[in-house]
Amino acid sequence: xxxxxxxxxxxxxxxxxxxxxxxxxxxxxxxxxxxxxxxxxxxxxxxxxxxxxxxxxxxxxxxxxxxxxxxxxxxxxxxxxxxxxxxxxxxxxxxxxxxxxxxxxxxxxxxxxxxxxxxxxxxxxxxxxxxxxxxxxxxxxxxxxxxxxxxxxxxxxxxxxxxxxxxxxxxxxxxxxxxxxxxxxxxxxxxxxxxxxxxxxxxxxxxxxxxxxxxxxxxxxxxxxxxxxxxxxxxxxxxxxxxxxxxxxxxxxxxxxxxxxxxxxxxxxxxxxxxxxxxxxxxxxxxxxxxxxxxxxxxxxxxxxxxxxxxxxxxxxxxxxxxxxxxxxxxxxxxxxxxxxxxxxxxxxxxxxxxxxxxxxxxxxxxxxxxxxxxxxxxxxxxxxxxxxxxxxxxxxxxxxxxxxxxxxxxxxxxxxxxxxxxxxxxxxxxxxxxxxxxxxxxxxxxxxxxxxxxxxxxxxxxxxxxxxxxxxxxxxxxxxxxxxxxxxxxxxxxxxxxxxxxxxxxxxxxxxxxxxxxxxxxxxxxxxxxxxxxxxxxxxxxxxxxxxxxxxxxxxxxxxxxxxxxxxxxxxxxxxxxxxxxxxxxxxxxxxxxxxxxxxxxxxxxxxxxxxxxxxxxxxxxxxxxxxxxxxxxxxxxxxxxxxxxxxxxxxxxxxxxxxxxxxxxxxxxxxxxxxxxxxxxxxxxxxxxxxxxxxxxxxxxxxxxxxxxxxxxxxxxxxxxxxxxxxxxxxxxxxxxxxxxxxxxxxxxxxxxxxxxxxxxxxxxxxxxxxxxxxxxxxxxxxxxxxxxxxxxxxxxxxxxxxxxxxxxxxxxxxxxxxxxxxxxxxxxxx
Amino acid sequence: xxxxxxxxxxxxxxxxxxxxxxxxxxxxxxxxxxxxxxxxxxxxxxxxxxxxxxxxxxxxxxxxxxxxxxxxxxxxxxxxxxxxxxxxxxxxxxxxxxxxxxxxxxxxxxxxxxxxxxxxxxxxxx
Numbered sequence: 008x009x010x011x012x013x014x015x016x017x018x019x020x021x022x023x024x025x026x027x028x029x030x031x032x033x034x035x036x037x038x039x040x041x042x043x044x045x046x047x048x049x050x051x052x053x054x055x056x057x058x059x060x061x062x063x064x065x066x067x068x069x070x071x072x073x074x075x076x077x078x079x080x081x082x083x084x085x086x087x088x089x090x091x092x093x094x095x096x097x098x099x100x101x102x103x104x105x106x107x108x109x110x111x112x113x114x115x116x117x118x119x120x121x122x123x124x125x126x127x128x129x130x131x132x133x134x135x136x137x138x139x140x141x142x143x144x145x146x147x148x149x150x151x152x153x154x155x156x157x158x159x160x161x162x163x164x165x166x167x168x169x170x171x172x173x174x175x176x177x178x179x180x181x182x183x184x185x186x187x188x189x190x191x192x193x194x195x196x197x198x199x200x201x202x203x204x205x206x207x208x209x210x211x212x213x214x215x216x217x218x219x220x221x222x223x224x225x226x227x228x229x230x231x232x233x234x235x236x237x238x239x240x241x242x243x244x245x246x247x248x249x250x251x252x253x254x255x256x257x258x259x260x261x262x263x264x265x266x267x268x269x270x271x272x273x274x275x276x277x278x279x280x281x282x283x284x285x286x287x288x289x290x291x292x293x294x295x296x297x298x299x300x301x302x303x304x305x306x307x308x309x310x311x312x313x314x315x316x317x318x319x320x321x322x323x324x325x326x327x328x329x330x331x332x333x334x335x336x337x338x339x340x341x342x343x344x345x346x347x348x349x350x351x352x353x354x355x356x357x358x359x360x361x362x363x364x365x366x367x368x369x370x371x372x373x374x375x376x377x378x379x380x381x382x383x384x385x386x387x388x389x390x391x392x393x394x395x396x397x398x399x400x401x402x403x404x405x406x407x408x409x410x411x412x413x414x415x416x417x418x419x420x421x422x423x424x425x426x427x428x429x430x431x432x433x434x435x436x437x438x439x440x441x442x443x444x445x446x447x448x449x450x451x452x453x454x455x456x457x458x459x460x461x462x463x464x465x466x467x468x469x470x471x472x473x474x475x476x477x478x479x480x481x482x483x484x485x486x487x488x489x490x491x492x493x494x495x496x497x498x499x500x501x502x503x504x505x506x507x508x509x510x511x512x513x514x515x516x517x518x519x520x521x522x523x524x525x526x527x528x529x530x531x532x533x534x535x536x537x538x539x540x541x542x543x544x545x546x547x548x549x550x551x552x553x554x555x556x557x558x559x560x561x562x563x564x565x566x567x568x569x570x571x572x573x574x575x576x577x578x579x580x581x582x583x584x585x586x587x588x589x590x591x592x593x594x595x596x597x598x599x600x601x602x603x604x605x606x607x608x609x610x611x612x613x614x615x616x617x618x619x620x621x622x623x624x625x626x627x628x629x630x631x632x633x634x635x636x637x638x639x640x641x642x643x644x645x646x647x648x649x650x651x652x653x654x655x656x657x658x659x660x661x662x663x664x665x666x667x668x669x670x671x672x673x674x675x676x677x678x679x680x681x682x683x684x685x686x687x688x689x690x691x692x693x694x695x696x697x698x699x700x701x702x703x704x705x706x707x708x709x710x711x712x713x714x715x716x717x718x719x720x721x722x723x724x725x726x727x728x729x730x731x732x733x734x735x736x737x738x739x740x741x742x743x744x745x746x747x748x749x750x751x752x753x754x755x756x757x758x759x760x761x762x763x764x765x766x767x768x769x770x771x772x773x774x775x776x777x778x779x780x781x782x783x784x785x786x787x788x789x790x791x792x793x794x795x796x797x798x799x800x801x802x803x804x805x806x807x808x809x810x811x812x813x814x815x816x817x818x819x820x821x822x823x824x825x826x827x828x829x830x831x832x833x834x835x836x837x838x839x840x
Numbered sequence: 841x842x843x844x845x846x847x848x849x850x851x852x853x854x855x856x857x858x859x860x861x862x863x864x865x866x867x868x869x870x871x872x873x874x875x876x877x878x879x880x881x882x883x884x885x886x887x888x889x890x891x892x893x894x895x896x897x898x899x900x901x902x903x904x905x906x907x908x909x910x911x912x913x914x915x916x917x918x919x920x921x922x923x924x925x926x927x928x929x930x931x932x933x934x935x936x937x938x939x940x941x942x943x944x945x946x947x948x949x950x951x952x953x954x955x956x957x958x959x960x961x962x963x964x965x966x
Contacts, residue, residue, distance in 0.1 A: 064944050494919075516872075516891065526891045527872075528916030529925035529932070552873030556912050556927030564927055568907045814908075816868045818878040824901075824908045839905050 009036050009108040011312065012097060014087045014254065016042025018051060019285030019301035020113035021068045026309045028077045036312075038079045039105060043086040044136060047071050052298055055170045057140050066137070090258040092278050109280055109312050112255070112268060113305075116248035116286040116296070121158075125220030130241045134167045146241060147174040154179065155241035156229060158217060160187040162329070164245035168209050169332040171243065178209045179237060181229065183246075185214050191327065191338035192378055195355060199362035199380040203334045206360070212237065248296055250287045263289040272318040274308040282308045295323055298465065299432045306435065324394065324432065328379075328386045328468050334360070335383035340376025340393045341366060349375050354407050356381075363407040365389065367399065374399060374406075387430075387472045388421075395428045421475045422483070430472055433465020441473060445480035453477055492751065493530040495523045500534055500676065501748045507535075508542050515539070515553045533558070534751040537638055540674035541746050544791055546798035547637070547674075548808050557636035560812070561799055562618055565611060567825050567836035570618060572598070572610045573635035574625050575671060578645045578663035578683075579606025588628040596621055599833045604715075605642030605680065607633060612834060614821050619812050622799045631797040632672075638752070639674045640681070643667035644692065648685030648702070657702035659685035662731065666700075669735070670742065672795045676749040676758075679742065680714070694722045697755040698738045703727075707734045711741055711769070712759040720756040723766050726774065736785065740773045743784040848882060849899035849949035850965070851938055857952055857963030866958050874924070876900050876911035877962065884951060884962055885911035887935065889922060895953035896935035897962045902926045903946040910948070 011027075013020050024040060027033060042048070049066040057066060064070075074081045086100045096106045118133035120126055130150075132143045134157075147155070153176055157167045160182030171178040180187070186197030187204075201211045212231075221228040221236065228238045250267045261269040261277035267289030274282045284304035286296055295301065300323045310317035326339035344351065344366035354363040361381035368375055374393040379386055389406060392399065400406065424430075426439030440460055450456045453474050457463045463470045490499045498506065503518070512518045515535055519527055532553035539545055547558035557563050562570035574589070589608055593600050596617055598610040613621055622632075635641060645663030649655030663683040670679070682693030684701045692715075693699025699710040699722050706728035713722025726737055749758040762768060771777040802808045814822050826837040863877040869888040877884050883900035896915075900908045905928060913927045915935070922935040933940055938947040952963035 062944070495917075519891075525920075526889075526917045526922075528918065528923070529914040529930060530916075532914050532916065552870050552914070555914070556909075559912070564909070564912070566905075566907075566928075568909045568912075568928075811870070814876060815878045815883075816875045817864045820878060822883070822908050824883075824906075 010106065011036050011038050011109045011111060012105055012107040013038065013040045013111045013113060014097070015113035015115055015251075015285070015287075016040050016044070016048045016081065016083065017113060017115045017285065018048060018068065018298055019115070019305055020111075021048035022302050023111055023113060023284060023305040023308060024074070024077070024079055025069070026306055027312075028079075030309065030313060032313060033077075038077075040074065040079055040081045041085050041087050041099065042081065042083045044138070045084050046137065047074065047081065047083060049137065051135065054134070054137075054140065055166045055173070057137060058144065058170045058173045063137060087254060088257070090254055090281070092258045092281070095280065107280070109282065111308055112276070112281065112283040112287055113285045114251040114254060114287045116250050116294070118244060119247040119249045120244050121217075121246050123217050123219060125222065125226070126244070128220050128222050128226045129224055130222075130226040131220060132241070132243050134163060134170075134243050134245050140170070143170075143241075143243065144174060147171075147176055150240040151175065153177070153240040154238060155243070156181050156237060156239040157243045157245055158229075159245035159247065160184070160211065160213070161190065161245065161247070162188060162327070162331075164243075165204075165331045167243045167245050168204075171241075172207070172209060172332070176241065179212060179239065180204070180209060181212045181215050181217065181237070183214075183216055187211065187213070188336070188338075190325075191336070191342060192380065193343060193364065195353070196338075196342075196362045196364065196378040196380045199355070199357070199360050200331075200334065200336060202357070203360040203381065204332070207332055207334075209332070248286060248294070250289070250294055252287055255283075263292065267294050270304075272307075272321070273311045274304050274319065275311070282311070284308050290319060291321075291323065293323070295325070297325060297327060299324070302433055302465070303435055326390055326393075326432075328383050328390075335379065335381060335386075337379040337383040337386040338377070339386070339390050340374065342376045342378045344375050352404050352407065354404075365403065365407055367403045371403060372399060373397075374403075377407075379407075387469060391424050391428050391430075391472075395425050397423070397425075420479070421472060422479045430476065431460075431462035431465065431469045434461040436460045436462035438476060441476045442480045445477055446484060451477070451481060451486075490750065492534055493528055495519065495525050495527050495531045496535075497524075498522065500538070500750050503535065504538050504542065504747055507538050513543075515550055527553075530751075533638075537674045537676065537751070544673075544794050546672075546796070546801060548798055548801055548805070551808075551811065558638075560615065560618065561632065561636060561802060562613065563636045565836065566839070568822065569611070569825060569836070570613045570615065571635070572613055572618070572621055572625070573603065573607055573633040574630035575633040575667070576607040576642075577667040577671075578643055578660050580645075580660055580664060581608075585628065585630070589625075589630075592621060592624050592628075595624075597834065599830075599835060603635075603642075606644050607635075607642060609635070612827070612836075614825070615812050615814050616821060619803050619809050623803045626797070626800055626803060632799040634672060637674060638677050639672065640667065640670040640679050643670075643681035643683060644696070645683045646685050646688075646690035648683075652685055654688060655685035655702070656704065657685055657707070659683040659691060659700075659702060662700060662707075663691070666735065666738070669792050672798070673742070673746070673791050675742070675746045677752050677754045679755070681738075695719065696722060698722070698741065700734055706730055709734050709737055711738075712755040712766075714754050714756045716754075718756075722756075723759075725766070725770065737773055739788040740781055740784040741769070743788045744769075744772060744780075849901065851947070851949040852951045852963055852965050854952045854963065856965045858966065859964045860954065860961040861964060863960045863962050866955060866960055869960065872915065874911040874913070874915065876908070879962065879964065883908050883911075885924070886953065886960060886962060887911075887915050887924065889915055889935075892922070894922070895955065895960065896922065896924075897951040897953045898924065898933070898935065898938060899949045901948075902928060902931065903940075903948060904929060904931050 048068045089098045098104050155171045155176040156179040157164045160180045168178045168180050215231045218230045228236050230236045255268045268283040270283050270288045285301040307319050328337035349366040365377040366375040373396045424438045428438045444450045444456045444459045491497050533555040536553045547554045551559045593610045598612050601609050603609045643663040645659045648659030680696045682691040682696040682699040684691040684693045695713050695715045701708045709726040710722035711725045827834040861879050869875050871890040874887040885900040887896045900910050913925045923932045925932045932942045933948045938950045954961045
């Protein structure tokens with residue numbers, strides 16, 4: 008039996024072990040791992056998450072037991088100090104000696120601390136290990152709310168800035184270069200990112216050479232030029248990495264001038280029994296500080312030890328995509344190609360902090376690289392176009408602007424990728440391997456493909472593309488791609504809707520018994536609940552235990568388990584008398600109040616047992632439920648319109664009230680919002696809503712399928728200059744068609760995106776009645792409008808329903824766990840620990 | 841509630857039960873859903889899984905954000921494993937073993953339940 012010693016138990020060292028254990032011949036080797044940290048390998052890429060949850064297990068790549076199960080001996084807290092090439096042994100700090108047949112150096116890197124005067128002061132930290140974080144966190148607690156800087160505006164520095172922000176400190180980023188992420192972004196890309204950072208409260212200082220760290224014992228500030236300084240109480244240094252190559256010096260392995268252990272494309276060092284992988288290895292005279300090349304090196308080393316011919320790629324791809332502080336940033340290929348090398352196509356929206364650049368070859372045929380800031384949804388496809396030198400569309404600008412006019416997507420189909428295209432770069436899984444896994448091995452879901460190929464198990468960025476490949480491969484097999492709600496129903500929402508309606512199924516249990524499997528779950532229950540609500544217009548009170556918590560108690564559950572109360576204020580119009588009533592009730596029950604984005608008033612902090620009491624009083628004052636808790640119509644926002652506004656073309660408030668009252672209470676696949684503007688100045692933001700009307704000369708323009716939220720989308724123009732009745736009729740049909748056909752939790756914009764034929768098809772169904780269902784849709788919508796009832800009135804007046812609102816069923820006490828703190832004269836829940 | 845308080849809830853096996861606490865009448869518990877009961881200073885979520893004819897009890901405290909909310913969640917099954925989904929972030933826990941099914945959160949404590957004379961009893965070791 009041969010012995011492999013792996014020195015270093017970081018991400019790449021672990022990956023070597025994982026890949027080795029997947030080999031059939033693993034039993035011929037004895038693998039021993041040394042890590043100098045107290046913990047086994049963890050995910051450093053997601054280190055900043057540790058600030059959020061302090062849950063080290065979440066970061067672990069594998070539990071300690073995994074090593075045991077695979078017969079790997081692991082020594083943590085054990086630093087290797089010497090290598091003796093001649094007799095093939097190593098010694099550790101605790102003077103243990105081990106001999107080897109193969110030695111794998113995966114010692115990684117250490118943060119580079121520039122030799123600035125004063126870096127040894129208290130309050131100066133680096134950012135690499137969990138211990139670093141723990142020390143930083145402990146210090147941050149002491150300077151509560153103070154200012155802290157991160158030295159270095161690269162990837163890791165910005166991650167560290169996020170952590171600083173999460174610790175409740177005021178974050179500053181200090182960068183020597185004239186831009187952020189100088190290795191990945193150009194000046195304009197950096198500017199876009201900088202404006203996003205500013206929005207998030209992170210101050211960026213560029214072009215700043217730090218001369219010294221000020222302070223007496225502890226850091227008090229940083230000095231740049233004379234008289235130019237920044238007062239900070241803490242500093243995290245993230246100014247690059249230096250390979251941990253000190254072991255190579257103990258045995259005279261060949262090293263680079265500026266460090267790093269020289270390896271060839273088999274990962275061998277100058278001694279053929281010694282391999283180096285990851286951030287310690289100097290390959291092509293470069294140190295690669297990314298996980299993907301490290302993992303590829305691990306694979307090469309595994310194969311070489313087993314005598315296979317695998318070699319490291321000649322050029323290493325440094326493309327990256329990541330979410331920095333909630334901002335998408337991606338950079339691929341050569342992001343900086345000069346005018347001589349390429350044509351750059353740039354799209355920039357300074358207002359939205361959006362920047363996209365692609366570098367197209369002079370002949371316009373291939374993609375050489377690019378930068379995406381603010382939105383990077385197309386990164387995977389662009390990367391593939393670049394990596395596989397695929398032909399570009401006739402107008403390459405479509406790649407970042409989207410196809411304008413005409414049919415079809417600019418990106419083409421995922422199935423057009425060559426088989427050798429690497430889809431998951433963390434695990435080097437090709438398109439061919441993914442498709443084979445579906446077609447030959449019968450893996451029919453992303454989950455099972457991931458298990459078989461490991462694709463998506465690294466950073467997860469390739470998930471959407473893998474999902475598309477699985478779907479398309481299944482289609483190519485002639486298999487209908489079964490979209491099913493969950494393991495309990497082999498049907499899509501639309502199919503279940505029809506089943507409930509046609510077979511007149513009355514409740515959840517009956518549906519499960521008739522067409523389902525097992526006993527249900529939290530995915531199908533609320534989806535089916537919404538179907539019953541749509542088909543029978545029943546309130547959530549009827550089958551309360553299949554409702555999402557919010558629907559079950561007709562209120563939005565908040566952070567501390569209390570609820571919020573939102574009465575309907577149709578169109579945002581409210582009388583002084585109603586305001587006084589609401590204020591009185593909120594004061595009586597000590598509720599926190601806030602105006603919502605939908606022009607109504609939200610009252611927070613109601614305990615479960617208080618809900619019926621509060622609603623009883625509100626109903627007595629003439630209010631009704633606002634369904635703020637439901638997947639249903641929320642509000643129809645309006646501007647004041649021609650009744651008061653000197654620009655108004657029509658009465659937007661009256662129309663908004665009418666329409667909100669028409670659709671209130673209807674439950675749908677997701678929440679729905681509307682807007683009505685009195686003129687094209689669009690103060691009601693109707694084009695950010697699922698449906699919207701804008702008054703123009705000669706009638707109303709009708710818009711559909713917009714939304715704000717995580718992926719904002721402007722609504723599309725559906726009809727122009729129509730009268731009010733026609734506008735309402737169109738939206739009646741549009742909403743009804745959406746309610747019947749959309750999957751659960753999909754808003755109108757995302758639904759339209761997947762609707763074959765898009766907006767043209769939708770217009771045909773709604774305006775030209777191409778499916779012959781318009782009359783039915785009209786009738787169903789009218790039925791909703793005619794049978795509306797306030798479910799809170801029902802709850803308050805029905806003793807059986809009312810009795811659900813109690814924290815304990817065997818005690819009148821309330822939840823003593825709820826704690827509040829003061830916030831600008833109101834209360835708010837105590838922060839989560 | 842802080843993470844230290846998690847220790848208040850210790851999983852109890854049927855053989856360790858010393859006290860059968862008479863919680864409430866069967867009819868007070870919704871079908872295929874849960875309700876919360878108070879025992880000493882503990883909050884216990886009790887579920888009436890009517891469809892499979894079984895009762896379950898566990899701590900009301902979700903170990904994710906330390907809020908007393910589990911009784912208000914939806915119950916269901918993952919394969920054959922009965923589970924509860926927290927109403928705050930849909931973390932799911934096995935009602936049999938207490939383990940977190942969709943993540944690595946701390947397991948929740950579960951308690952035995954018995955029904956006698958139309959009353960629900962929850963078993964505690966202290």
